[in-house]
Amino acid sequence: MQRRQFIHSAAAAAVASSLSGLSLAQETSRPLRIVVPFPPGGATDMVPRNMQDVLSKLLGGQPVVIENRAGAGGSIGMAEVARATDGLTFGIATLSTQGVNPAVYKKLPYDAINDFVGVTEIVKAPGVLVINPKLIPAKTFAEFVAYLKANPGKVSFATPGNGTIAHMWGAQFLKSTGTQMTHIPYKGAGPAINDLLGGQVPVYFDQVASSLPHIKSGKVVALAVSWHERLEVLPDVPTYAQAGHPDLNDPSWFGLVAPKSTPAAQVERVQKAIIAALKDPAVKQRMAAQGLYPSGTSSADFTKQIASEVAKMKKVAASANIHMD
Structure with missing residues (x-):
């Protein structure tokens, strides 16, 4: 003291x-x-x-x-x-x-x-890509991308709203991976994460700070983070660069x-x-x-x-x- x-x-x-x-x-x-x-x-x-x-x-x-x-x-x-x-x-x-x-x-x-x-x-x-495991049968980033390519346009992703950084992250992800998803804009992060947890939307681009409690509880699965190395709070989650997409790592x-x-x-x-x-x-x-x-x-x-x-x-x-x- x-x-x-x-x-x-x-x-x-x-x-x-x-x-x-x-x-x-x-x-x-x-x-x-x-x-x-x-x-x-x-x-x-x-x-x-x-x-x-x-x-x-x-x-x-x-x-x-x-x-x-x-x-x-x-x-x-x-x-x-x-x-x-x-x-x-x-x-x-x-x-x-x-x-x-x-x-x-x-x-x-x-x-x-x-x-x-x-x-x-x-x-x-750091940003994080999270999914509801009850809606998406994927445990890794590669499995998720493969699922999206097998189901083009059939999966939706949530963001806190049009024009938010999460929206930009989603757009960059689709371009980098060559996949298709439907964007569902919400009126804020709270409603978006609530619908992710409730099963109304399967994918969310978020910041680690706000998603971490739900990742720790197992309610959502983190597939990748935007950071230069693995995070101490999420040591089992790869960076986007480690998943093969360094352009998403900011x-x-x-x-x-x-x-x-x-x-x-x-x-x-x-x-x-x-x-x-x-x-x-x-x-x-x-x-x-x-x-x-x-x-x-x-x-x-x-x-x-x-x-x-x-x-x-x-x-x-x-x-x-x-x-x-």
């Missing part, structure tokens, strides 16, 4: 030193607001809540408030972040909000590149962005606090248990990463003819 308190104190001192003349008392008197652009309970929501208490301590006791502003594939929440001018509002950015949405929507209420500054990538989030990610107008000193202060929080033993343990892998990058690198993801997802969307308006 004493060691953890020392870590917190040292990290907090380092964060405070980055204020560059700003008043620490002024900075910590008002809550830091983190907007999650999706409903509570999903992987996007888990990420900031895993570090909420530690982050507050590292910011000198400044309250950290997490607000869910769900809707329109994350667009409502991100638009709210983009409009904020208080210097205290940040948003959880995802591959969907900052990569897929700009690729599939001609009109968005925010500009994923020009309305924000990247603060840091917080974690990498994971998702979650990061933090701020409105473009946010003072650079504030961005640096929060970035340093998150990097420190990711090193906290309790935070690391929570993340690992959920299949989330802490990263932590510079503001400049994350800003460049977002621009790169937009370009990449536009190519995927064009190839699969995915567009929302």
